[in-house]
Structures are given as C-alpha cells and as structure tokens.
Amino acid sequence: GAGVSQTPSNKVTEKGKYVELRCDPISGHTALYWYRQSLGQGPEFLIYFQGTGAADDSGLPNDRFFAVRPEGSVSTLKIQRTERGDSAVYLCASSANRGKTQYFGPGTRLLVL
Amino acid sequence: AQKVTQAQTEISVVEKEDVTLDCVYETRDTTYYLFWYKQPPSGELVFLIRRNSFDEQNEISGRYSWNFQKSTSSFNFTITASQVVDSAVYFCALSEAAQGGSEKLVFGKGTKLTVNP
Numbered sequence: 001g002a003g004v005s006q007t008p009s010n011k012v013t014e015k016g017k018y019v020e021l022r023c024d025p026i027s028g029h030t031a032l033y034w035y036r037q038s039l040g041q042g043p044e045f046l047i048y049f050q051g052t053g054a055a056d057d058s059g060l061p062n063d064r065f066f067a068v069r070p071e072g073s074v075s076t077l078k079i080q081r082t083e084r085g086d087s088a089v090y091l092c093a094s095s096a097n098r099g100k101t102q103y104f105g106p107g108t109r110l111l112v113l
Numbered sequence: 114a115q116k117v118t119q120a121q122t123e124i125s126v127v128e129k130e131d132v133t134l135d136c137v138y139e140t141r142d143t144t145y146y147l148f149w150y151k152q153p154p155s156g157e158l159v160f161l162i163r164r165n166s167f168d169e170q171n172e173i174s175g176r177y178s179w180n181f182q183k184s185t186s187s188f189n190f191t192i193t194a195s196q197v198v199d200s201a202v203y204f205c206a207l208s209e210a211a212q213g214g215s216e217k218l219v220f221g222k223g224t225k226l227t228v229n230p
C-alpha cells in the first residue's frame with residue numbers, strides 16, 4: 001500500500017512569510033508525528049497526534065509553529081513569520097496506533113532565505 | 114531525560130567487510146523501545162528494527178544483526194559482508210513504552226556509512 005506522503009517536497013520562502021507543510025499518513029493509521037531534521041543531525045520531535053488531538057506538542061520550538069489534524073487523517077504543519085533558522089527537513093511519520101512502529105515520509109525540505 | 118549516543122560520526126569500509134555501528138542510550142524508564150532506521154541519500158527514513166526492553170534476545174535478518182545488551186545500555190547493529198547499497202546514514206532511536214508515556218522517538222546524531230567497491 002501507499003506510504004506516508006508529504007507535500008511539497010521542497011519549499012523556498014522568504015524570511016517573515018507563512019508556510020504550510022502537508023502530511024498524508026498511511027491509510028488507517030491513527031497516530032501521526034512531525035519531526036524536524038537539521039543538516040547533519042538526527043530528527044527532533046515536534047508534535048504527536050492521536051486521532052484529531054495533539055497528544056504531545058512539547059517539541060514545538062515556539063508559538064510560530066502550529067499543527068492541525070482536523071479529520072484525524074491529513075495533517076498540516078504551519079509556520080508563521082518564518083526565520084532563517086527554520087530551514088530544515090520536516091519529516092512526518094505515522095503509526096497504526098500508539099506504541100506501534102513509526103513509518104516516515106520523504107520529508108519537505110524548507111529553505112528560508 | 115532520554116538520550117541516544119552514536120559515537121561514530123562516519124565509517125568507511127570496503128565492500129564485503131563486516132561493520133558494526135554502535136549505539137548507547139540513557140533512560141530512566143523501565144520499559145522502552147529501541148529502533149534502527151536507515152536514511153539513504155534519497156532522504157527517506159527506512160525502518161529496520163524495533164526491540165522491546167524486555168526482549169534481550171539478539172536478532173538476525175539476512176546480513177543484518179543486532180546486539181542488545183541492557184547491562185551496558187547498548188544496541189549495536191552489525192552488517193555482514195557489506196555492499197555498496199548499504200551506504201547510508203543509520204540512526205538509532207529510543208522511545209518510552211509505558212502506557213500513557215510519550216510516543217516521541219529520541220534519535221542519535223547518526224552514523225554515516227560509506228561502502229566502497
């Protein structure tokens with residue numbers, strides 16, 4: 001079956017702009033995760049959804065970052081007033097339920113100029 | 114706090130050599146999961162293995178094997194008879210397993226493996 005998909009694959013924006021990154025999880029997966037990966041580093045956790053609700057948003061770096069999952073499937077990560085330090089690969093993962101293995105999408109490479 | 118350390122930043126081997134990637138973790142949890150993921154140049158993280166902290170039995174899958182030692186908090190990964198297609202960055206990760214615990218994965222910084230022909 002289809003894996004996790006993320007769009008766009010690449011996004012270039014200017015400092016101060018607003019961006020939205022989309023994640024389509026594996027069909028039927030109830031849990032969805034966002035991570036951020038800077039160059040040469042391992043992925044860092046941002047937020048975890050179980051169904052429609054954010055069960056753990058402790059990794060969001062500040063209030064410019066927000067994520068939603070209104071129908072318990074697709075999720076959107078929203079970044080306001082982007083800064084150059086936000087440049088990274090944003091990874092989405094999904095799992096069949098809590099406690100199950102997370103499967104990752106190809107990521108969105110965000111570049112803030 | 115949870116922490117994963119992959120001390121080897123880069124490893125370079127010649128095809129058919131065996132190679133071991135080290136992973137040391139820290140956690141106060143009594144139950145936890147350990148993982149290995151592969152990230153080829155294409156960038157997508159590929160799941161390799163998940164191990165429950167209660168299960169210290171080593172595992173072999175083809176040319177891959179994993180050695181879990183709770184006494185030394187290590188979960189090392191060995192590739193036997195390496196191939197050029199094994200070239201990638203490999204990440205070790207840790208998560209809580211307790212009911213109601215955080216679902217987040219804590220990753221190490223990764224080990225870049227280059228297998229030369």
